[in-house]
Amino acid sequence: MPVTVEIPTEKWAGSVREVTLGATADEGGTRTKTVTVGGETSLPFLHFEGKYPHPPVVAVEIQDSHPDDWSPLLLEAWGDVTKDPAAWAKKAEEIGADLIMLKLRGTDSSGAETTAAQAVAVAKAVLEATGLPLIVRGPGQAERDNELLVAVAEAASGERIALGLCEDKNYRTIVAAALAHNQLVIASSPIDVNLAKQLNILISDMALPLERVLMDPTTGALGYGLEYSFSVMERLRLAALQGDSMTQQPMICFVGEESWRQKESKVGEGVPETWGDWYKRAVMWEATTAISLLNAGADIITLRHPDNVPIVQRVIEKLMES
Amino acid sequence: MGLSGLAIYKLLPKTNCKECGFPTCLAFAMKLSQKQADLSACPYISEEAKSALAAASAPPIRLITVGSGDNKVEVGNETVLFRHEKTFYHPPGLFVRVKDTQPLAEVEETVAQVDGYTVERVGMDLRLNGIAVENASGKADVFATCVEAVRSKTQLPIILVADDPTAMKAGLEKLDGSTPLLHAATADNWEAMAALAKEYKSPIVAQVPDGDLTALANLAEQIKGAGVEDIVLDPGTRGFADSLAALTQIRRLALKKNFRPLGYPVITFPGEGTDSEAEEVMLASEHIAKYASLIVLDHFDPATAYILLTLRLNIYTDPQKPIQVSPGLYEINGPGPDSPLLTTTNFSLTYFSVAGEVDGSGVPSWLLITDSEGMSVLTAWAAGNFDAEIIAKAVKTFGVENKIGHRKIVIPGAVAVISGELEEELPGWEIKVGPREAVDIPVYLKNVWKN
Numbered sequence: 058m059p060v061t062v063e064i065p066t067e068k069w070a071g072s073v074r075e076v077t078l079g080a081t082a083d084e085g086g087t088r089t090k091t092v093t094v095g096g097e098t099s100l101p102f103l104h105f106e107g108k109y110p111h112p113p114v115v116a117v118e119i120q121d122s123h124p125d126d127w128s129p130l131l132l133e134a135w136g137d138v139t140k141d142p143a144a145w146a147k148k149a150e151e152i153g154a155d156l157i158m159l160k161l162r163g164t165d166s167s168g169a170e171t172t173a174a175q176a177v178a179v180a181k182a183v184l185e186a187t188g189l190p191l192i193v194r195g196p197g198q199a200e201r202d203n204e205l206l207v208a209v210a211e212a213a214s215g216e217r218i219a220l221g222l223c224e225d226k227n228y229r230t231i232v233a234a235a236l237a238h239n240q241l242v243i244a245s246s247p248i249d250v251n252l253a254k255q256l257n258i259l260i261s262d263m264a265l266p267l268e269r270v271l272m273d274p275t276t277g278a279l280g281y282g283l284e285y286s287f288s289v290m291e292r293l294r295l296a297a298l299q300g301d302s303m304t305q306q307p308m309i310c311f312v313g314e315e316s317w318r319q320k321e322s323k324v325g326e327g328v329p330e331t332w333g334d335w336y337k338r339a340v341m342w343e344a345t346t347a348i349s350l351l352n353a354g355a356d357i358i359t360l361r362h363p364d365n366v367p368i369v370q371r372v373i374e375k376l377m378e379s
Numbered sequence: 380m381g382l383s384g385l386a387i388y389k390l391l392p393k394t395n396c397k398e399c400g401f402p403t404c405l406a407f408a409m410k411l412s413q414k415q416a417d418l419s420a421c422p423y424i425s426e427e428a429k430s431a432l433a434a435a436s437a438p439p440i441r442l443i444t445v446g447s448g449d450n451k452v453e454v455g456n457e458t459v460l461f462r463h464e465k466t467f468y469h470p471p472g473l474f475v476r477v478k479d480t481q482p483l484a485e486v487e488e489t490v491a492q493v494d495g496y497t498v499e500r501v502g503m504d505l506r507l508n509g510i511a512v513e514n515a516s517g518k519a520d521v522f523a524t525c526v527e528a529v530r531s532k533t534q535l536p537i538i539l540v541a542d543d544p545t546a547m548k549a550g551l552e553k554l555d556g557s558t559p560l561l562h563a564a565t566a567d568n569w570e571a572m573a574a575l576a577k578e579y580k581s582p583i584v585a586q587v588p589d590g591d592l593t594a595l596a597n598l599a600e601q602i603k604g605a606g607v608e609d610i611v612l613d614p615g616t617r618g619f620a621d622s623l624a625a626l627t628q629i630r631r632l633a634l635k636k637n638f639r640p641l642g643y644p645v646i647t648f649p650g651e652g653t654d655s656e657a658e659e660v661m662l663a664s665e666h667i668a669k670y671a672s673l674i675v676l677d678h679f680d681p682a683t684a685y686i687l688l689t690l691r692l693n694i695y696t697d698p699q700k701p702i703q704v705s706p707g708l709y710e711i712n713g714p715g716p717d718s719p720l721l722t723t724t725n726f727s728l729t730y731f732s733v734a735g736e737v738d739g740s741g742v743p744s745w746l747l748i749t750d751s752e753g754m755s756v757l758t759a760w761a762a763g764n765f766d767a768e769i770i771a772k773a774v775k776t777f778g779v780e781n782k783i784g785h786r787k788i789v790i791p792g793a794v795a796v797i798s799g800e801l802e803e804e805l806p807g808w809e810i811k812v813g814p815r816e817a818v819d820i821p822v823y824l825k826n827v828w829k830n
Contacts, residue, residue, distance in 0.1 A: 060600060060640050062592040065631040105624050247761070279686065280500070281728065282755070284693040287668070288463040295461070320732075320818055321685075327739065331498040333682025341660055345686050348661040352623075352668050371654075372661050375619040 066106035071300035072098040073356070074267055075111070076307050078156060078219055078241060079190025085215035085239065089188025092155055094271075094356040095307035100294060101354050104379030112377045113351055114155035115369055116192055116359045118313045119145040121179040122165045127361075128323045130339050134363050142179050143186035150187045152366050157189050158359050160314075161205050163196025171196075173208035180209045184216065192219040192243070192309075192359075199227040210234035219243050219271055219309075225256055232263045243309060245273040248285045250292050250304070257303045271357065272306035278315040279346045286310070287353045294354035310350045313361030316343040344368055351376065382435045384409040390428035391421065398422055439633045441643050443582050443609050445472060445509065445560045445673070446536025452508045454672035455644035460630060466697040471671050472508040473663075473687060474538055475679045476650070478515040479525035486525060487532050489679055494533040498685050501702055501727040505688040507535075511562070511675045512550065514541035523549040530554060538562055538646075538675065544571035551579045560584060560673070562646065563613055564602055566594070573605040582609035584646055590616040590625040592632075596640035610643045611673065617652030619662055626670040645670060650677030660686060667691050702727040703753030708777040709734065714743040716784035719824060721813060722770055723791055724751035724759045732817040740821035745783060749773040756791045767800035774805060789813040789823075 073095040080086025092114055099107025123140045124132075138145040146157050161176050180193060193209050195202030206220050207230060214237075221243030223231040228244070235242045244260055246252040253274055261267055274293060277286040296304040316322055322342050325335035332338055344365050347358045351373065360366060388408035399420040401407040410416035411432075418424060418432055442456040452472035459465045475493045477486045490510055497504050512529050514522040522541060529537060530553060537559040541547045547561060558579075563586035564572035576583035585602055587594040592614065599610050614625040626645055632638040649662035656678045666674050667690050676687075696702060703725045711734060723733050725748045737744045749769050751759035759765035770790070774780065786808045790798060792815035801810045814823050 060593070060596045062596050062632065062638075062641070064592070064628055065635060100627075102620055102623055103627060104620065105628075247757075280689040280693065283690070284462070284696055284698070287694070288461070288698055291461050292463055318816070323818070329498065331496065331681055332685055333680055337680065338682035338685065341657060341683060341686050344657065344661060345664050345690060348664050349668055349690065352665055368655075368657050368661075372619060372658065376623070378618065378620045 064105060067100075067298075069098055069107060069298035069300075071298050071302070071305060072096065072107075073294075073297055073307055074305045076241065076268055076271055078192070078217055080215055080217040080239070084217075086217060087184060087188075088190050088216065090190070091217070092190050098298070100298065101352050102376045109377065109379075111356075112373050113356050113358065115153075115366055115373075116156035116158040116309075116357055117149035117152075117154035117363070117366060118158045118160055118311075118359050118361050119149060119183070120160045120162055121171065121176065122162055124162070125166050128317055128339065129325070130322075130336060131317060131361055143182040146183045146187040146189075149363075150189055152363050153370060154189060154366060155370075156192060156357065157183065157187055158192040158194065159183055160194045161196055163198070163201050163205075171205065173204055176205040177208050177212040180213055180218075184213060190218070191216065192221065194221045194243075197222065199224065203227050203230040206231060207234045210238045210240050213240075214238040217241055217269075221245060222273065223256075223260070225252075225259070228256065228259055229263070232260050232265050235269065236263070236265055241269040241271060243271045243273050244306065246275065248275045248277070248282075248289050250289060250296065253289075253293060254296075254301070254303045257306060261303070267302075267306065270306050271309045272304075273309050273311070276310045276312060276315045276346075276350065278312070278319050279342055279349070280321065281315070281319055283346060283349060287349060290350065290353035290355065307356035308354055309357040309359070310347075310355045311359050312347045312350065313343060313359050316346045317361050340364055348372055382412060382432070384412040387411050387432065390424075390431055392423045392425075394423065396423070439637050439642050440630075441608070441610070442469070443611055443644050443672075445538070445558065445582060447557050448534070450509075450535050451558075452536050452673075457630070458634065460634060462694065463698055466699065467695050469672065470691050470695040471667055472536070472673045473684075473691070474509045474511045474536075474673065474675045475507060476511040476513055476540070476648075476675050476677050477525070477529065478513045479518075479522045480515040483525065483528050487528055490529050490532040493679050494535055496679075496681060496684055498681075498688060500689060500692060501731045502704070503692070505685075505692065507679075507684060507688070509533075509536035509538065511538035511540055514539075514543065514546045514550070517543065517546070519543070519546040519549040522546045523553055526550040526553040536560070538673070542568065544568055544575060547572065547575055551575060551581070558582070560611060560646075562586070564598065566598060569598060569601055570605065573602045573607050576602075576607045576609075577605065582611055583607055584611045584613050585643075586613035586615060588615040590614045590621055592625065592628060592641065596638075599643065600640050612641065612643050612645045613647075614645065617648065619652070619665060622647060622652070622662070623665060623669055626666070630670045644672030646673040646675065647671040648675045648677075650675070656680070656683070663687055664690055668694050701753035704730045704748060706748050706750040706773060706777075708779055708782065709746040709748060711737045711746055712741060712743040714745050716782065718743045718745055718783075719789060720745040720747060720779065720783055720785075720787065721789040721820075722747040722749060722773070724749055724754055724756055724765050726751065726753050726755045726759070729755050729817075733820065736817045736820040737824070740824045742821075742824040744824065745779075747773055747777065747779060747788070756793050760794045760797070765794065767797050767804040770797075770801055771804035787811055791815070
C-alpha cells in the first residue's frame with residue numbers, strides 16, 4: 058500500500074517584530090531609502106510554514122579613521138577610501154550595501170582620543186555621502202560609548218540611526234538618547250537567552266517602543282564560538298515564535314568584525330600549509346560565518362570584505378526563493 | 380520510540396519461569412524498557428514479539444555505514460532537531476566527486492589530494508571522508524577503469540554515482556567487499572539497483588526529483604521490500620531554500636512523527652545547485668547545520684576544506700561538554716626556572732590558541748592551565764571559574780613554586796581586573812597583565828616580559 062506523506066508544519070503563535078532603520082525626508086530624516094527587517098512567522102527560510110516578509114540585509118562596516126590594525130587583505134580591497142569615511146560610505150553604497158555601519162574607533166592612529174565633536178562631524182559627513190540608513194557603534198567602552206553616541210544621536214536627530222552597543226551597564230543613557238532624538242538601539246548581551254530577554258525588558262520599561270530595538274546576541278566567528286551564537290540564536294528565535302514577546306527583536310550579527318579578528322583571516326604567513334590560500338580562506342571564513350548565522354535567524358549581517366557583499370546577498374536571494 | 384515496561388510485558392510469555400534471571404516477566408519487562416536487560420535472555424520469546432520489540436526500539440533515523448575498516452563513515456541515528464536540545468551525534472561525511480569523463484591522471488591527483496589532506500584544529504586531526512565517482516560517460520568499462528584508479532589512490536569510503544545498473548555492477552566489482560554507497564535507485568531502475576545492493580551488501584540511495592517526499596517514501600519502502608534496509612535519501616532538491624525545506628521536513632517526520640519510510644540519513648550535492656565554488660561552500664555549510672548526513676562536493680581546495688571541517692566540528696560539538704584539555708603546568712619550548720609563566724583556562728580553543736602563539740614565539744615558557752570547566756577566559760571569569768582563588772589553587776596544586784625560580788605570573792588581558800585579588804591570594808608574587816588576544820603574545824613575550 059502506497060504511503061502518503063503529510064508535510065509537518067509548526068503552527069507558531071508569535072512572530073518577529075518589524076523594525077525600520079532610517080527615515081526619509083517625509084519621516085523627519087534625510088535618507089533616500091529605509092530598510093525594514095523582521096516580521097518572520099517561521100524558523101529561518103521555511104517558506105512552507107510561514108511568512109518571511111523582509112529578506113535579511115547586509116550592512117557594510119566602515120570606521121571613522123583609518124583602521125591600521127585591519128588585515129592587509131581588507132585594506133588592499135578597499136584602497137584609499139579607508140582614510141575618508143564619507144568616501145568609504147559612498148563606495149560601500151556603490152557595491153550594493155543595504156546599510157552602512159559606522160564604527161567609531163575611539164582613538165585615531167596617533168592614539169589621540171576621539172572627541173564628541175569629531176564623532177559628530179564624521180557621522181554627518183557619512184550621512185551626507187550616502188542615502189542609506191546608518192548604524193553607529195561606539196568604541197565598546199561604556200563611558201566612551203555614552204559620550205560619543207549621545208552626541209551623534211543629537212546631531213542626527215530624526216534619522217532613525219541604530220545606536221550600539223546598548224548594554225546592561227549603559228542602556229539608560231543610550232535609550233534616553235534614542236528616545237529624545239528618534240533613534241534606534243542595538244541591545245547587546247553575552248550569548249545568553251535570559252540576559253538578552255532581561256535587557257529587552259529593561260529597555261522596554263524606559264518606554265522605548267520595541268519597534269526601535271535590534272538585538273545583538275553576541276557573534277562568535279567560525280571556529281571561535283560560532284556554535285554558541287548559533288544555538289543561542291536558535292533558542293531566541295524559537296522563543297519568539299512561541300510567543301515570548303521580549304525575545305521578538307530582529308537579530309544583528311557583527312560577522313565582519315569577529316571573523317576578521319581571527320588568525321585564519323588576519324595572517325597570511327607562518328600558518329599551516331593545510332589552511333590553503335589566504336585570500337580564499339579569509340573571505341570564505343567571513344561568508345561561511347554569515348551564512349551559518351543567517352540559518353540560525355540573523356536579520357542583519359555586518360561584513361568587512363567588499364567581495365563578500367554580492368556573494369552573501371545572492372545567497373540571501375536564493376534562500377528567499379519559495 | 381521506546382515502549383513502556385507494561386507494553387513490553389504484554390509481548391512476553393507471562394510464565395514467570397525466571398530463566399531470564401529476573402523473578403517475574405514484569406520485572407524483566409521493566410528492565411528491558413530501561414535498556415538494562417537484553418531481550419535474548421528470554422528463551423521463550425515469540426518471533427512476532429521479537430520483531431515488534433525490535434521495531435519499537437529501532438532508532439528513528441537508521442544508522443548507515445559507508446565503507447569499511449578504520450575509514451568507515453557512520454551517519455544517521457540523530458535524535459534532535461536543534462543541537463541545544465541534546466547534541467548532534469554523527470558528523471556528516473564530506474566527499475569529493477570525480478567523474479569518469481575526466482582524464483585519469485587528473486582523477487588520481489584529486490583523489491590523492493583528498494586522501495592526503497589532514498588539518499589540525501584544537502588538537503584534533505580533521506579529514507575529509509571519501510570520494511564519489513560518477514559515471515558521467517555512460518559507459519560501464521570507462522566507469523570500472525575510473526573506479527579502479529580511484530581505489531588505487533585511497534582506502535577512504537567511496538560513493539558510486541551511476542544510473543545504469545550495468546555500469547554500477549562494473550564499478551562494484553572493482554570495490555570488492557568495501558561497502559560503497561550506491562547512488563542511486565530511482566523510480567525507473569530501483570529493482571535492478573536494489574538487487575545489486577543486496578548482492579554486494581552495500582547501502583543504497585533512493586532518489587526522486589524535486590523534493591517529492593511522498594514519492595521518496597514509497598521508493599524507500601519498495602527498496603526495503605526488496606530486502607535492502609540500509610537506505611540513504613536524496614530528495615532531489617539542489618538549491619538553498621528547497622533543500623532546507625526538504626531536509627527539515629524529512630528530519631521532522633522521522634523524529635516527531637516516527638515516520639519509518641523516511642527514517643534514513645540524507646545525502647546532498649551542493650555543487651549542483653550553485654553558480655560558483657564560493658556558493659557551493661555556503662550551501663554545504665547550510666547542509667552541515669541543517670540535517671545532511673553525507674555531502675558530496677564538486678571542488679577540493681585546502682582553504683574551503685578547512686572551513687567546512689571547522690564548521691562541522693563546531694556544529695557537532697556537544698553543547699553540554701565543551702572540548703577541554705587537562706589542567707596542569709605545560710612546558711613549551713623547553714622552559715627553565717627563569718622562563719616566563721603564563722596562565723589561562725582549560726577551554727581547548729583557548730589553550731590551543733595560547734599554546735600555539737607561545738610555541739610560535741620561540742620563547743621557552745610555562746603555561747599554567749586552570750580547571751575552568753572548559754570555559755573560555757571571559758565566560759569562565761563571569762561564571763567564577765577563572766578567578767584569583769582558582770589561579771592560586773592551580774599554582775599550589777601543580778607545584779609551580781618548585782619548578783620556577785621567579786615569582787611573576789602573566790594573566791590574560793581580558794581579566795586584568797582580578798590582578799589585585801590575585802596579589803592577595805599569592806603573597807610575594809608579581810601579577811603581570813598580558814595581552815587580550817593570543818595573537819599578541821609573541822610580541823609581549825619578546826618585548827614586555829622582563830626577568
